[in-house]
Amino acid sequence: MNNKVSIVKCERYSEVQRAVEEAVALLGGIEKFVKKGDKVVIKPNLVSKKKPDEAVTTNPELLHAVIVMAEKAGGIVTIAESPGGPYNAAALRGVYSVCGVDKAIEGTNAKLNFDTGFREVHFPEGRTVKNIPIINPILDADVIISLPKLKTHAMTSYTGAVKNLFGTIPGTYKAELHFRLNERKSFCSMLVDLHECVKPTLSIMDAVWGMEGNGPTAGQNRHIGLVMASENAHALDMAGCHLIDYTVNEVDTVREAVERGFVADNAGKLEILGEDLESLVMKDFAKPESHFNLLRVVSLPASLNAKLTNALASRPKMDYDICIGCGECARLCPPKAIDMSGGKPVIDEKRCIKCFCCQELCPKKAVMIKRPLLNRFMLKFLK
Ligand code: SF4
Ligand code: SF4
Known part of the structure; x- marks a missing residue:
């Protein structure tokens, strides 16, 4: 089990290229993950048409930094996301434009995904779902780099690396899963299955500005000043949750990952590289009003x-x-x-x-x- 999480200070997005490169260097460097000619799919969090300064979606400067780094290593980069709502070319165009993705690819060779096809993956190891529809670019990638945003979430309490992969499921199927798995525990169990099925190569979290309170879209922007990365999205989420003062049992995706042996059973057992996690914990990070149970x-x-x-x-x-x-x-x-x-x-x-x-x-x-x-x-x- 890989429990390594790198944490690097990044006060503002103008420093994010350095921060992203440092965070990945602490894990072994981008060349460890991306080889020349690899089809690299970068999956940011573009949940809906929100401007970068609303701190809802992955910041385009961080996205740009990751594209530059992956291209330097010889990767052929595509940006892909299935946002909330319909999954069609018009919806994607709107999301890419408002979220600043059009700008993020300027000066790079990265392409935006407009293939709205998907395939159903049979995943017998799944605990809650055994057949999962997943968008084509993710299934066709050699390397998947997930770029979650650190935020609270009204239904799941927290949204980070594992929840970011819900955007690999095509539009209407997301609503179907919400409907079928209408209880938080089973929904989070499905998210853990989905993560195991997609298994991103690397997750790099935008924790420069996050969201507290009634996230993931209606909370308040909160400056955190960090970039965090891991090969194990569960470890990254455990560090992210600890940072904003959630216990393992308060976040069902993390609790279930521990139960299934995908990550150490508490943040103290993570292998933190870079900044000291304990000294960064934000006890006053506001939780969603729905959180208390x-x-x-x-x-x-x-x-x-x-x-x-x-x-x-x-x-x-x-x-x-x-x-x-x-x-x-x-x-x-x-x-x-x-x-x-x-x-x-x-x-x-x-x-x-x-x-x-x-x-x-x-x-x-x-x-x-x-x-x-x-x-x-x-x-x-x-x-
Ligand atoms: S089921 Fe309830 S919470 Fe979910 S979208 Fe409908 S009204 Fe909102
Ligand atoms: S609450 Fe009102 S503004 Fe918001 S989505 Fe519904 S109809 Fe639109």
């Missing part, structure tokens, strides 16, 4: 547990003062629990599976996280 603290009989889980779970709530009635949330809600009524979205709480896709993909940050009164009351005493 009473049932992790109190043990209850299964039937009562299920009822209480539903009664206490945080849920989405539209802020109609901000909402522009675009209908994007209704179109993308996996169980179709949102109806547009009088030009405004209305959630059927009985059908809502609390996946927070509406919050993630709303272009106006109009989807809030509502915490039931009982949840707030208990939180006061138990957090």
Whole structure:
């Protein structure tokens, strides 16, 4: 098991070329991962059409730095992503343009992927999913370099290296997986399966600016000042979670990776190269309002547990003062629990599976996280 994670200081994106090269040098250098003529696919986090300064997507300067490094080693680079929402050429064009990817490839030979084909991969080792549709460029790559962004996440608490690979599944299949695996634990188990199936060669995390609070798109930008890298995405996530003060048990992708023996069982056992992780921990990094889960603290009989889980779970709530009635949330809600009524979205709480896709993909940050009164009351005493 590879538990090496490199951590390099990077105060601003103007220094990111140096930081990325240092982080990869600590792991053995780019030549260890990319050989001349390799088809290198770089998979940034481009969840939706957000400008670089919103700190939602992988910063284009970091992306540019990685392209330059991979090309120096002789790689033939393609940038690929299946963003939230539809996976077609028009949607990709919009995402590449707004997220600054068009600019990131300037002065390089890198190509943008517009092949929206995919193939279903049979993955018998999967614990939760055994057949996974994956986009063509990822399947055709010799080398996959994943560029996650360090952020909180309303459904999974944290989104980093393992969750970044959800963007290797074509558009509508993502909604189908949310619908089918509508409980956080099974959804995160699927993400771990997906990671094992895709197995990126290298993950380099944009932790120069991250997002705290109600991430992955509606939180607040937070300066962290780091670039982190690892050959093992689980180790990178364990370091990222420790950095923003999550325990292993609070993040199901990390907890399950530990359980399945893919990473050491605590951050103290990681092999940290470069900066000292312990001295960088950010105790005040704000968690999403959905994060607290009473049932992790109190043990209850299964039937009562299920009822209480539903009664206490945080849920989405539209802020109609901000909402522009675009209908994007209704179109993308996996169980179709949102109806547009009088030009405004209305959630059927009985059908809502609390996946927070509406919050993630709303272009106006109009989807809030509502915490039931009982949840707030208990939180006061138990957090
Ligand atoms: S996506 Fe956001 S802005 Fe658009 S209708 Fe839904 S809540 Fe309103
Ligand atoms: S309303 Fe929002 S949280 Fe509920 S199922 Fe639809 S997208 Fe998911």
